[in-house]
Amino acid sequence: MIASFHSTKEFAIMSKTVLITGASSGIGRASVGLFAxxxxxxxxxxRQPDAALAADNVLVTRxxxxxxGSIHAAVDAGIARFGGIDALVNNAGYGQYGLFEALSREDIQTQFDVNVFGVMDVTRAVLPHFRARKSGVIVNVSSGPGIFTLPMISLYCASKFALEGFSEALSYELGSQGIGVKLVIPHGGVTSTNFNARSLESHVQEEKPGSYDGFVERTAAAFGALAAASTxxxxxxxxxxxxxATDGTDRLxxxxxxxxxxFVKARRTLPDQDYIDFMRAKFPSV
Known part of the structure; x- marks a missing residue:
């Protein structure tokens, strides 16, 4: 019997490879550990590479x-290191919190640059590689507020609604190329992220017209209850x-x-006005 020896690099090339954005903390960091x-x-x-994550089968890069420019450099570095990419997880994102009237156009632009245009740019950078291989899967991390909406995070909701629509439409196009598109939608609050805490902090920091004070106070209390229920x-x-990324189905x-x-059940099962009335009762105007 002849023994067979393989280098670490050969084993790396034989394994599947995933590129994960926003991997420094939270869901992204947990995904790095699980896939590895x-x-x-x-x-x-x-954005700021953390060398502590690096391993034989983990390339940490900006x-x-x-x-x-950093997107294309990261894609090229990953292909050079591991020989190809099989899956893309678009996880990077953030929430812009506060009353719409109190937020600037620059705030709006940044929210969409990260949560929508950033996803599009990373996806565009990987697609030629996927098409050449006639395979690949794209997993876009969305959010409950891409299905239902909440006050005080109108820009975040708008960006996630855009991501949902983009991903659904893109799935039809890329199915013709053997490429899958998936949406993972956390809802109900994630305990190891600071979504609601950051939301409440921005309520305090933003400059807003005084006529909103009562509504903001009631909404902050409602958000506090949501944070307490995060599981x-x-x-x-x-x-x-x-x-x-791995189930091999065309589920979206x-x-x-x-x-x-x-919130999800109401959005999916109630007639439109009944749903709106249900949500307004959760976040009363007066």
Whole structure:
């Protein structure tokens, strides 16, 4: 019997490879750990690379979704290191919080640059590689506020609604190329992120017309209750991302979370005005 020996690089090339954006913390960092543990090569990208994540099968490299040069450099570095890319996880994103009237046009532009145009630019950079291979899967991390809306985060909702529409339409186009598109939708609050905490902080910091004070106070209390009810861990979301990337189906949406507050059910089952009335009761104007 002849023994067979393979270098670490040869094993790396034999494994599948995923590129993950926003990998420095939260869902992105949890996804890096899970994919690596499952035997994948991981291109872990972030604005400020954290060398602590690096391993034989984990390449840590800079990628800022607002810097197209860094996007192409990260894709090229990943292909050079591991020989190809099989999956893309568009996880990088953030929430712009506050009353719409109190936010600047620059705030709006930045929200869409990160959550929408950044996803598009990273996807565009990877697509020629996927098309050449006639395979690949794109997992876009969305949010409950891409299905239902909440006050005080109108820009975040708008960006996630845009991501949902873009991903759904793109799935029809890329299906013709053997490329899958998936949406993972955490809802109900993720305990290991600071979504609601940052929301409440921005309520305090923003300069807003005084006539909103009563509404902002009531909404802040409602958001505090939502934060207290958060039950999903970043690891839970990472597991669903891995499922979406590997299940081999043409399923588009994967929801993960506790809908005890009923927002998703209301959006999907109630007549439109009944849904609006339901949500207005949760966040009363007066």
């Amino acid at each position: 543990a499952k035997g994948w090569n991981v291109i872990a990208t972030m 990628l800022d979704v607002q810097d197209t 999903i861990r970043a690891d839970d979301v990472a597991a669903v991302i891995h499922e979406a 949406r994967y929801l993960i979370g506790d809908d005890s507050r009923g």
